[in-house]
Amino acid sequence: MNKIKYLLLRRFTQVGLLVLYFGANAYGWNILAGTFGSSLLFGTIPLADPYTTLQVLATGFVLGADVLLGAVIITFFYFIVGGRAFCSWVCPINMVTDLANWLRRKLKLDKDEVNYRFLKRNARYWIMILGLIVSVVVGISAFEVLSPITIMQRGIIFGFGSGIAVIFAIFLFDVFGVKNGWCGHLCPLGASYSLIGKASLIRVEHDHEACTACMECKVVCPENHVLHMINKESIHVLDGECTNCGRCIDVCGDDALKFSIRNYLKK
Amino acid sequence: MANSNNNRRKFMATTLQSVGLTALGGLLWSGYTDEVKASPLVLRPPGAIKEDDFLKACIKCGLCAQACQNRETNLDKETGVAKEGTLKMAKGGDHKLIGTPFFIPTEVPCYMCEDIPCVPVCPSGALDQLSVSNDKGELDINKASMGLAVVHKESCIAFWGIQCDACYRACPLLGEAITIEMHRNERTGKHTFMLPIVHDDVCTGCGLCEQACVTEKPAIFVLPNEVSKGIAGDHYVKGWDKKDQDRVQNAKAIETTTQRSNQSSTDYLNSGDLY
Numbered sequence: 059m060n061k062i063k064y065l066l067l068r069r070f071t072q073v074g075l076l077v078l079y080f081g082a083n084a085y086g087w088n089i090l091a092g093t094f095g096s097s098l099l100f101g102t103i104p105l106a107d108p109y110t111t112l113q114v115l116a117t118g119f120v121l122g123a124d125v126l127l128g129a130v131i132i133t134f135f136y137f138i139v140g141g142r143a144f145c146s147w148v149c150p151i152n153m154v155t156d157l158a159n160w161l162r163r164k165l166k167l168d169k170d171e172v173n174y175r176f177l178k179r180n181a182r183y184w185i186m187i188l189g190l191i192v193s194v195v196v197g198i199s200a201f202e203v204l205s206p207i208t209i210m211q212r213g214i215i216f217g218f219g220s221g222i223a224v225i226f227a228i229f230l231f232d233v234f235g236v237k238n239g240w241c242g243h244l245c246p247l248g249a250s251y252s253l254i255g256k257a258s259l260i261r262v263e264h265d266h267e268a269c270t271a272c273m274e275c276k277v278v279c280p281e282n283h284v285l286h287m288i289n290k291e292s293i294h295v296l297d298g299e300c301t302n303c304g305r306c307i308d309v310c311g312d313d314a315l316k317f318s319i320r321n322y323l324k325k
Numbered sequence: 326m327a328n329s330n331n332n333r334r335k336f337m338a339t340t341l342q343s344v345g346l347t348a349l350g351g352l353l354w355s356g357y358t359d360e361v362k363a364s365p366l367v368l369r370p371p372g373a374i375k376e377d378d379f380l381k382a383c384i385k386c387g388l389c390a391q392a393c394q395n396r397e398t399n400l401d402k403e404t405g406v407a408k409e410g411t412l413k414m415a416k417g418g419d420h421k422l423i424g425t426p427f428f429i430p431t432e433v434p435c436y437m438c439e440d441i442p443c444v445p446v447c448p449s450g451a452l453d454q455l456s457v458s459n460d461k462g463e464l465d466i467n468k469a470s471m472g473l474a475v476v477h478k479e480s481c482i483a484f485w486g487i488q489c490d491a492c493y494r495a496c497p498l499l500g501e502a503i504t505i506e507m508h509r510n511e512r513t514g515k516h517t518f519m520l521p522i523v524h525d526d527v528c529t530g531c532g533l534c535e536q537a538c539v540t541e542k543p544a545i546f547v548l549p550n551e552v553s554k555g556i557a558g559d560h561y562v563k564g565w566d567k568k569d570q571d572r573v574q575n576a577k578a579i580e581t582t583t584q585r586s587n588q589s590s591t592d593y594l595n596s597g598d599l600y
Contacts, residue, residue, distance in 0.1 A: 082391055083387070083390070083391045083394055083395070084394075085395075086391075086394075086395035086407075091388060091391055092386040092387060092388045092391070092448075093385065093386050093387050093424075095384045095385050095386045095424075096384045096386035096388070096448050096449065097386065098388060098446070098448070104448055106384070106448070110384060111384075114381065114382065114384055114449065117381035117382075118381065119378060119381040119382045119449075119450075120450070121382070121384075121449055121450060122447070122448050122449050122450040124448035124449075125384060125448045125449050128448065184343070184347055185350070188347060188350060188351050188354065189354075191351065192351060192354045192355050192358060195355055196355050196358045196359050196362070197377070197380070197381055198358055198362050198380050198381060198422075199381075199384075199385075200354060200355075200358050202384075202385055202423075202424065203357075203358055203361050203362075203422065203423055203424075204357070204423075208385060208424060209416075209417070209423065209424075212385070212387065212414055212416065212424055213416065215387065215414075216387065216390065216413070216414040216416065217416060218416060218417070219416030219417040219418040219419060220416070220417035220418035221416050221417035221418075221423070222417075223417065224417070
C-alpha cells in the first residue's frame, strides 16, 4: 500500500476534480464549475489558467477582471505546492501518458525500441513562446484550439465528439513515438507551470545517507534528469520540471526521498 | 584551433536548425489556427461581442453552457428532469472553433430567459452584459441580437397562399419581431396572402420561429448578423430622416480620378458620341 500511496492520492484528486466539474454541468453543483481555462470555485472565487490567460491577452483582447484575478490566484497556489503539481495531480492527460509509460515499461520498449532523439526536452519552452506569438499573429488563443488537456476535460463534461482522436494520438505518440513525448517534451502548459514551479516551496528532498542506489526512482520518474542528486548529495529536487508526483517517494525502499518545505534561509 | 572551429560550426548548425524548425512549426500552427477560426455560420449566446473579438475573448470555460443547462426553467414540467440546454460547447466534428459556445435553433432554440443566466457568469468579457441591459442597468433579453430570422419566400407556404402563422405565433416578441402583412390573392380572387415579415430592429435571433416552422426544412431560419445583414453605406441617405443624416456626418468623399473623369462631364455630354 505504501508503494502506491501518492499514486492513489493523485488519481483521487484527478478523478475527483473531474467529477466536480462534471457535476457542475450535469447536476448544477456549485462547488467547481467551468473548465481548467477558467473556473468558479464555490460560485464565488474565480480561477484561471495563467498560460491560457496570457494567450488571450496576446490576441489583444482586454480580459475581464475575473480571469485576471483567477490567474493570479492559480499562479500563487502553484507557487506554493510546486508548479507542475498541476501536471501530475490535476491534468487528466497525465492519466493517459502515465498509462502509456506503464505500457512502455511492460513491453520493454525503453530497452529495445529505437529512441527518437530529435526531440529535446526544452522544445516545450519554445512551443510555449511560439504559442504566444501565433496568438498575436492570428488573433486567437493558439494552444487552446488544440490543447488535448481541455479537449479531454470538455469531453468528459460536455461529450467528446471526434476530439477523442486527439487523446488517442497522444497515447500512441507516448507509447511508440517518444518516451514522455507529450508531457516531457511538447506540452507548453506544463512548460509554463515549470517556470512557476522553479521557485515553489513544496519539494522532494533526497537523503544521500539512506540511499542504496537501487535507481528505482529514476526508472519511474517522468522527468528523471531532475533526480541528478540521487546517491550523490542530500539536497532538494529544485528543478522546475519536477512534477511533484511523488512516484519516486512511493517506489523508494530506503526512505531516502520525502516531501518537505524548501528552505530559502539555509544556504 | 580546428576544434573551436568545429564547435562553432556545430553551434551554428544547431541554432539554424532550431530557428528553422521553430519557423516551420509557427507557420503550420498559424495556418491551422487561422483555418479553424473561419466558421461564420455559427450562432453565439446572447450578449456575444462581434464574432472576431468573440473568438479572441472566449476562454472556453463553458460556464455559460453550464448556466444554460442548469437554469430552473430548463426542468421538464412533468418529470422534473433537466432537458438538454440550448448552448452547446463546440467539440471535434462540430466544425466550429473548438470549445466555444453556440446553439442550433432547430435542435434547441434560445428561450430568452428573463434573468439571462448565461451572460453574467462569463468571466472573460466575451459575453457583454451591458449589451443586454436596459438604461436602468437591468438585464433585458429583448436587447439581445444573436442573429436575424430570414424568410425564404419560395418555400414558405404562407407565400404560396396557404394559411400558416406558426412562426408569428412562436415568436416571443409576438407581433413585433414578426408581423403579418396582408395582400390580396389575385389567383383565387377571394383570399388573402398572410405574409410573415421579420423586423431586424426587434428580432433577437432566438430561433423559436425556426423551430416552429412547419416545412420539411424550415423556410424561416436564423442567420448570424454578419451574414444576414447588408450595409447600405454612406452613399445613400434617407433625406426625410434626421437620424439617418447624422449617420453619415463623418462620411468622407472618395474621389477616383481616371483618364476619362479628368475631362469634365460637360465635355463628355457635348462630345457627340453619347449615342
